Structures are given as C-alpha cells and as structure tokens.
Amino acid sequence: MKGEGMSTANFPSLVRAVVSSSVSNSWHVAKDEWAVTGVEEDPQGDGVCVCGQMGLVSLFTITNTHNGSELFPIGSTCVNQFGRKDLNSAINVLADLLKLRGLVRAGKSIPFTAEYFSRAMLEDLYEEGAFTPDQYNSGDGQKDYDFLLKMFNKRNKDDISTAQRRKISVLVNQKIRPFLDADPRLG
Numbered sequence: 001m002k003g004e005g006m007s008t009a010n011f012p013s014l015v016r017a018v019v020s021s022s023v024s025n026s027w028h029v030a031k032d033e034w035a036v037t038g039v040e041e042d043p044q045g046d047g048v049c050v051c052g053q054m055g056l057v058s059l060f061t062i063t064n065t066h067n068g069s070e071l072f073p074i075g076s077t078c079v080n081q082f083g084r085k086d087l088n089s090a091i092n093v094l095a096d097l098l099k100l101r102g103l104v105r106a107g108k109s110i111p112f113t114a115e116y117f118s119r120a121m122l123e124d125l126y127e128e129g130a131f132t133p134d135q136y137n138s139g140d141g142q143k144d145y146d147f148l149l150k151m152f153n154k155r156n157k158d159d160i161s162t163a164q165r166r167k168i169s170v171l172v173n174q175k176i177r178p179f180l181d182a183d184p185r186l187g
C-alpha cells in the first residue's frame, strides 16, 4: 500500500494529533474515543494525513464520540494504527460504499455481487437506515436487510428465483441507490 513504509516513522505525529483532540491524554485510552465517519477521494493524491504523510488518495474523517472533534484527512494506514477491528471494518465499508456511489452518480447499474457488496456493507446500510419502512416490508426495514443477506449468502446464485431477482433489483434501485446518493458520509 502507498506510504505504508512511512507509518512507523509517523506514529508519534499521529499520536500527537489524536491525543490533542481527545478527552484522554493517553493514547491507549484516547484511541477508543474515535469513530470513522466519512471518506472522500482525491485521485490526484494531494491529501496530507494528520500524521504528515503525503500522497493520500482515500481521505477519511474520524470523529471523537466523546467531544465531537473531527480529524481530516486521515489515511487508512493511520486508522489501522488504532488497532481496532471495528475501525478497520468501517474504512473498508466506507471505501466500498464510495465505489458504489460512483456507479450511482455515473447513472450505471449496480450489480448485486461480491465485487460490490459485502455482509459488513449490508449491515451498515441497514443500521444507517437505507431500508426504509414501506408496505412491502410491513413497515420493518429489517425484512429487506434479512432478505438481501439471505440472497447474498446463497452459494449457488442459480438458486435465486426470478421473483427474488426482481425484488433484489427493486431494493437496490429504490432503497440503496437513493440512500447512497444522499449519504453524508461520502464526500
């Protein structure tokens, strides 16, 4: 990964930047105060991480859940330094959502395949409210989520019926597409 070799050298700078915006003065406590809350892309790679590392293409925002401070931009290598599985998963999900949003903005179709979707992403979409209540899910968005997860988990895609394919397409185009278009986390 770009700039990975620099991560160790920049670790003290990362710690300084994070701790100075945290409630705790200790890195080991402060690192647990943060959540990943946004991502945007800079294809030119002009982004400079809070640790000083240059050449960032994926620019993440992290937010302190205790005092509301935000740090931007921060690179994935630095987020990995927090040593938290939930943050690592969040950067993957947000990067994948941004890729999908690119298709939406380009007016392209969204294939419901493992190339574009993941279980973690479906869970995120559900938790963030993408599956709005309506008459087809009896007012319970979890039904949409459960359905898509079940379809996603099917090992043999030939087992998906025509009616199920139609329902997948409706959920992707009428729920996920507008949600991504308006998702404030995607810059």
Ligand SMILES: [Zn+2]
Binding pocket: 010, 014, 049, 050, 051, 052, 053, 074, 075, 077, 078
């Ligand atoms: Zn960094």
